[in-house]
Amino acid sequence: MPVAPPLQRPAGTTRVAVIGAIGIHKGYEILLDCARDRCCRQLPLEFVVIGYSEDDETLFETGKAFVTGPLQGGRGRGYPTP
Numbered sequence: 001m002p003v004a005p006p007l008q009r010p011a012g013t014t015r016v017a018v019i020g021a022i023g024i025h026k027g028y029e030i031l032l033d034c035a036r037d038r039c040c041r042q043l044p045l046e047f048v049v050i051g052y053s054e055d056d057e058t059l060f061e062t063g064k065a066f067v068t069g070p071l072q073g074g075r076g077r078g079y080p081t082p
Helices: 028-041 056-060
Strands: 014-022 045-053 065-067
Touching: 014 028, 028 045, 028 056, 045 056, 056 065
Parallel strands: 014 045, 045 065
Antiparallel strands: none
8 A cells, every 4th residue: 555755744734543453334434525625725734634535546646645554563554743
């Protein structure tokens, strides 16, 4: 599974973190709608899924979503620091 490179957070940007395997039943569509809305309104937000999602590639297409990938040994890969 491809993992996006870490995001460099501009000053004044709020990072929203979502923990777990985010599927449709856990709110994936809401997360995707929020990321898309952020782009439409150019809000100072970025989204990080700590784990993986229903469709990582579609989240990446918003330009403001990062996915750490499945947890391995209790830690995600490439976890972005604040």
